Amino acid sequence: MTTPPLSVQPVDETPWRQFVRDFMQSRIALCGLALLVVVLFLALFAPWIAPQNPYDLSKLDLMDSKLAPGAQSMMGSTFWLGTDGMGRDMLSAILYGLRVSLLVGVVSGVIALAIGASLGVSAAFFGGRYEQILMRIVDIQLGFPAILVALILIAVLGSGVEKVIMALITVQWAYYARTARSAALVERNKEYMEAARGLGLPTWRVLLKHLIPNTLPPLIVVGTVQVAHAIALEATLSFLGLGLPITEPSLGLLIANGYEYMLSGKYWISVYPGVALLLTIVAINLVGDQLRDVLNPRLAR
Amino acid sequence: MLVFILRRLSQTALVLLVTSLLVFAGLFVIGDPVEILISPEADQIERERARVALGLDKPGWMQYLLFVKNAASGDLGKSFVYGRPALDVIFERMPATLELATVAMLISIFVGIPLGLYAGLKPDSKIAKAIMAISIVGFSLPTFWVGLMLIMLFAVQLGWLPSTGRGPTVEFLGMQLSIVHWEGLKYALLPGINLALFKLSLIIRLTRAQVRENVLLDYMRFARAKGLRKSRVLGVHLLKNIMIPLVTVIGLELGSVIAFAIVTESIFAWPGMGKLVIDSIFQLDRPVVVAYLMITVLMFVFINLVIDILYSILDPRVRLTAAKN
Numbered sequence: 001m002t003t004p005p006l007s008v009q010p011v012d013e014t015p016w017r018q019f020v021r022d023f024m025q026s027r028i029a030l031c032g033l034a035l036l037v038v039v040l041f042l043a044l045f046a047p048w049i050a051p052q053n054p055y056d057l058s059k060l061d062l063m064d065s066k067l068a069p070g071a072q073s074m075m076g077s078t079f080w081l082g083t084d085g086m087g088r089d090m091l092s093a094i095l096y097g098l099r100v101s102l103l104v105g106v107v108s109g110v111i112a113l114a115i116g117a118s119l120g121v122s123a124a125f126f127g128g129r130y131e132q133i134l135m136r137i138v139d140i141q142l143g144f145p146a147i148l149v150a151l152i153l154i155a156v157l158g159s160g161v162e163k164v165i166m167a168l169i170t171v172q173w174a175y176y177a178r179t180a181r182s183a184a185l186v187e188r189n190k191e192y193m194e195a196a197r198g199l200g201l202p203t204w205r206v207l208l209k210h211l212i213p214n215t216l217p218p219l220i221v222v223g224t225v226q227v228a229h230a231i232a233l234e235a236t237l238s239f240l241g242l243g244l245p246i247t248e249p250s251l252g253l254l255i256a257n258g259y260e261y262m263l264s265g266k267y268w269i270s271v272y273p274g275v276a277l278l279l280t281i282v283a284i285n286l287v288g289d290q291l292r293d294v295l296n297p298r299l300a301r
Numbered sequence: 302m303l304v305f306i307l308r309r310l311s312q313t314a315l316v317l318l319v320t321s322l323l324v325f326a327g328l329f330v331i332g333d334p335v336e337i338l339i340s341p342e343a344d345q346i347e348r349e350r351a352r353v354a355l356g357l358d359k360p361g362w363m364q365y366l367l368f369v370k371n372a373a374s375g376d377l378g379k380s381f382v383y384g385r386p387a388l389d390v391i392f393e394r395m396p397a398t399l400e401l402a403t404v405a406m407l408i409s410i411f412v413g414i415p416l417g418l419y420a421g422l423k424p425d426s427k428i429a430k431a432i433m434a435i436s437i438v439g440f441s442l443p444t445f446w447v448g449l450m451l452i453m454l455f456a457v458q459l460g461w462l463p464s465t466g467r468g469p470t471v472e473f474l475g476m477q478l479s480i481v482h483w484e485g486l487k488y489a490l491l492p493g494i495n496l497a498l499f500k501l502s503l504i505i506r507l508t509r510a511q512v513r514e515n516v517l518l519d520y521m522r523f524a525r526a527k528g529l530r531k532s533r534v535l536g537v538h539l540l541k542n543i544m545i546p547l548v549t550v551i552g553l554e555l556g557s558v559i560a561f562a563i564v565t566e567s568i569f570a571w572p573g574m575g576k577l578v579i580d581s582i583f584q585l586d587r588p589v590v591v592a593y594l595m596i597t598v599l600m601f602v603f604i605n606l607v608i609d610i611l612y613s614i615l616d617p618r619v620r621l622t623a624a625k626n
Contacts, residue, residue: 111437123316133468140312140316143601143602143605144560144598144601145556145557145560145561146558147561147563147564148563148597148598148601150326151325151563152320153322155582155590155594156323156324156326178390195482228441232441232443235443235446236443236444236445236564237446237543238577239445239564239567240445240563240564240567241579241583242582244578248302252445255445255446255449262449262453262457263452263456263457263464267453270449270451274449274450277443277446278442278446281441281442281443282441283443285437
């Protein structure tokens with residue numbers, strides 16, 4: 001426990017401002033945040049930034065295939081990160097791949113958070129048999145490694161963007177459910193909850209407006225880590241050929257495509273998408289680490 | 302204790318049943334194995350004959366009931382591709398996977414614990430910080446990517462170690478093993494390191510956390526005050542006390558190493574169970590996929606059960622009834 005600061009807090013100190021100030025204290029987390037913003041920006045505006053549309057087959061020229069980074073194309077433009085076996089500009093392919101990877105990671109993370117949080121909070125709120133059965137399922141599922149669960153699901157569902165998202169949701173919801181339940185168990189017995197119930201508010205209102213918002217901080221922390229995991233897992237599945245289709249190559253698929261060329265020394269087809277994947281995951285993790293420190297009530301000042 | 306074990310076993314049966322139902326239903330929906338197995342020129346009659354031979358002419362629910370009935374007597378069906386019992390095909394590949402898992406576990410234990418000890422005892426030194434940084438990297442990097450980098454560095458650029466396949470095997474204790482001699486071990490090193498990296502990071506972090514907690518406790522102070530040699534304080538007193546959580550995690554990770562071997566085996570073309578199941582998913586070889594998942598799930602539940610029991614024996618404070626809530 002740290003002793004509370006003696007100085008009187010300034011009047012304009014809103015929780016948000018305090019949060020921002022706390023977050024800014026770690027320089028490495030700020031680097032992570034900056035990196036994350038850049039990655040998000042690149043992914044969002046990929047169609048405008050990318051030198052070519054990597055899926056437009058008419059723009060590809062086989063004469064340009066497997067060029068080293070920095071080489072000139074037949075048309076005179078430069079391939080800063082080289083080209084792949086199809087003559088596709090790697091920089092453009094990476095920007096588009098980043099888009100797919102982030103989309104899959106974030107969408108699955110948000111849906112899993114919504115499902116897991118509502119189940120976890122309601123389990124803590126209602127208790128009884130419902131809670132027991134639910135938490136048992138969570139325990140059983142968390143006993144198996146994510147890759148195995150995802151593999152079973154992909155074998156069952158088949159591949160494709162929505163199937164992969166579905167598999168990732170199934171893998172992740174249990175983490176959120178567990179976190180939400182333990183957070184809600186603590187919040188449930190606090191005075192404001194008693195007050196809300198004492199006012200005679202309907203149950204749904206107590207849950208939605210009072211209990212769930214107060215369980216959010218730990219969920220956000222778990223969420224950032226989970227999104228990074230989801231992106232890595234999707235890349236792994238795609239690398240194994242079980243994830244996204246060739247028509248929507250994520251970073252994992254790009255890496256897999258370059259794999260066969262790597263043994264002959266054409267490293268860039270695999271390496272640069274990998275670096276992009278890495279930077280994304282590391283950036284998210286850095287931000288997540290700092291969020292955990294800032295939002296942790298035990299370290300609250 | 303007996304009640305606990307019985308409850309866990311009945312739960313295991315339920316998990317297996319649900320998994321098999323899920324997998325079976327799913328595999329039934331995607332694709333027609335006959336289309337893949339039989340040459341495109343085959344006529345309708347030939348196709349029909351193959352369908353009957355593989356038992357695919359019956360409705361899905363009947364295929365499942367048949368599967369459950371046979372599975373109860375230890376028969377998980379015949380592989381469509383190999384034409385032999387699926388279990389045989391899997392067991393044949395199992396030594397390769399177990400071999401890889403063993404190499405990975407040994408690396409993570411014998412490298413991880415010393416590094417963790419060092420990082421825990423001298424947390425402010427530069428080396429400790431470097432160790433922790435490496436462990437963070439090992440945590441966040443996807444396994445397959447690290448595998449590719451290992452191949453690129455050690456196999457392509459430096460040419461020190463082979464990157465694909467399993468080395469020559471020799472007969473050892475009735476099994477065909479490759480890691481008992483150097484020619485074969487060479488092949489297992491890169492995939493072993495790749496598979497170990499995540500566990501290694503985990504063990505380093507866990508050991509460090511345990512050490513940092515324990516060095517402050519009275520028993521450690523007392524042991525030092527008695528004038529015991531440093532090696533004895535660390536090697537006997539400290540190590541014994543940090544062992545319980547370590548053993549648990551190492552045991553639990555044993556199962557996940559086998560699951561994660563799927564990725565590593567695919568990268569390094571290591572002919573184990575993981576590579577088999579990936580190939581089988583592509584070839585729609587349903588019996589092999591189902592059998593693999595059944596075996597892996599069973600193995601998992603079993604490992605978890607053994608660890609729970611061991612834990613209660615090692616640490617009397619943990620009561621098994623605690624598992625109830």
